[in-house]
Amino acid sequence: MEADTLTDVQDRLREEAATERPAAETPEIGIIMGSDSDLDVMMGSETGRPGAYDALTDLGFAEQTADESPDARFTFETYVVSAHRTPKLMYTYAETAADRGLDVIIAGAGGKSADLPNMTASIAYPLPVIGVPVQEKSLPSVIGMPQGAPIVAVDAGKSFNAALSAVQILAREHEQLRDQLQAYHDGLQESVATTSQDVHSMGTEAFKSRRDE
Numbered sequence: 001m002e003a004d005t006l007t008d009v010q011d012r013l014r015e016e017a018a019t020e021r022p023a024a025e026t027p028e029i030g031i032i033m034g035s036d037s038d039l040d041v042m043m044g045s046e047t048g049r050p051g052a053y054d055a056l057t058d059l060g061f062a063e064q065t066a067d068e069s070p071d072a073r074f075t076f077e078t079y080v081v082s083a084h085r086t087p088k089l090m091y092t093y094a095e096t097a098a099d100r101g102l103d104v105i106i107a108g109a110g111g112k113s114a115d116l117p118n119m120t121a122s123i124a125y126p127l128p129v130i131g132v133p134v135q136e137k138s139l140p141s142v143i144g145m146p147q148g149a150p151i152v153a154v155d156a157g158k159s160f161n162a163a164l165s166a167v168q169i170l171a172r173e174h175e176q177l178r179d180q181l182q183a184y185h186d187g188l189q190e191s192v193a194t195t196s197q198d199v200h201s202m203g204t205e206a207f208k209s210r211r212d213e
């Protein structure tokens with residue numbers, strides 16, 4: 001990031017924090033990650049596991065970008081922020097988060113020194129931060145907080161679940177989101193039940209060959 005761009009991003013965050021905007025116009029969920037190399041794990045990829053992007057868009061959220069304010073009532077935003085590479089930006093992001101209208105942050109980072117989630121949690125406190133260790137080796141540094149400095153976290157790579165947890169937090173206030181979460185859960189149960197019925201009625205061999213077709 002160029003020095004000027006760094007300043008621009010921080011200025012924009014501060015300006016947004018200083019502007020009174022109705023709750024319906026601000027993103028409820030902020031997603032940050034240490035590097036754009038985390039994008040597939042954090043947001044999901046066509047070849048790999050689904051991620052936070054997939055979970056949120058399934059639940060009716062839309063992504064709010066600098067150029068586009070979607071019509072959807074519930075939105076999220078995405079930034080790359082690093083505790084180690086852009087400490088000032090991390091500080092500004094976390095410090096302005098509540099005033100910018102965010103209700104919860106999902107923060108993912110990889111490597112052995114995955115400090116973005118825990119540092120963001122400390123600065124944004126009492127705003128809840130859900131940490132996503134991008135790899136197994138990132139887990140201890142994401143969850144290892146001292147007493148009095150909380151973070152909630154999901155298992156390595158489980159950004160999809162982080163998104164569901166974020167929506168659970170929001171659903172305490174928004175009935176529409178409670179209904180969306182319930183519908184998602186009903187669909188999940190239905191799909192496991194269908195699989196169960198199929199494997200039981202077809203038998204293992206036939207089920208496997210149909211699945212591998």
Ligand SMILES: Nc1c(C(=O)O)ncn1[C@@H]1O[C@H](COP(=O)(O)O)[C@@H](O)[C@H]1O
Nearest residue numbers: 034035037082083084109110114115116
């Ligand atoms: N763990 C952190 C932090 C941080 O915690 O501040 N910043 C970047 N990273 C991680 O470094 C890995 C490699 O990043 P690059 O691919 O950019 O070299 C990524 O998984 C990122 O989350």
